[in-house]
Amino acid sequence: MTDLVGDARRLSPKAQEALLRAVAALRAGRDRREVAELLGVSMKSVTDWWAAWQAVGREVLVSKSRGRRSGEHQVLDPDQRQCVRQVLIDHRPEDLGLGGQLWTRAIVGDLIALLYRVS
Template identity: 65%
Template sequence: MSDLVEDARHLSPSAQEALRLRAVAALVAGRDREDVAALFGVSLKAVDGWWAKWRAGGAGHASSWQAGRGAPGARGGRAGRGAAGGPRSPAL
């Protein structure tokens, strides 16, 4: 893991967005995916997801590139339903 980041999940949302943008910039500049993951202390899966989402929607949507989310602007599932198809849980 990189000395720069212990665990990116503990960064503020704005710092996470900056990390995603820097990682994608490194990919655009020609760095290997594995190198980018090691450099920024994130998984290869995260780097691949950010790269795919950047290619789909560009840098203007970087705040929506969080792990587990779909492509920028995409909505998954059925409206008004939780993961199991039942009513959504109330917000805590």
């Protein structure tokens, strides 16, 4: 198959739209060659999309969330995260010798490295 493996999330938004339109047209009884010409994609893409739809069904078209789940692979435990939050509320970076007036992602990373020796 093309880039389609289990779901459409690796496809570009334009390709996802074409996939949805292709499946809708095929389900309505249109010919694969006609669908490929209509959408400006190769017949192989249409054939692969249709095969994936037939094998997996609607799930192949459903985009899934990307990245890690919230809280997965956290470096700091909840108490440490709360401590960092409190430091951010109570202090400015310059108060802690980290430079700058405002907290930035980089400076928060420096704070965590300073407090817990992790990056």
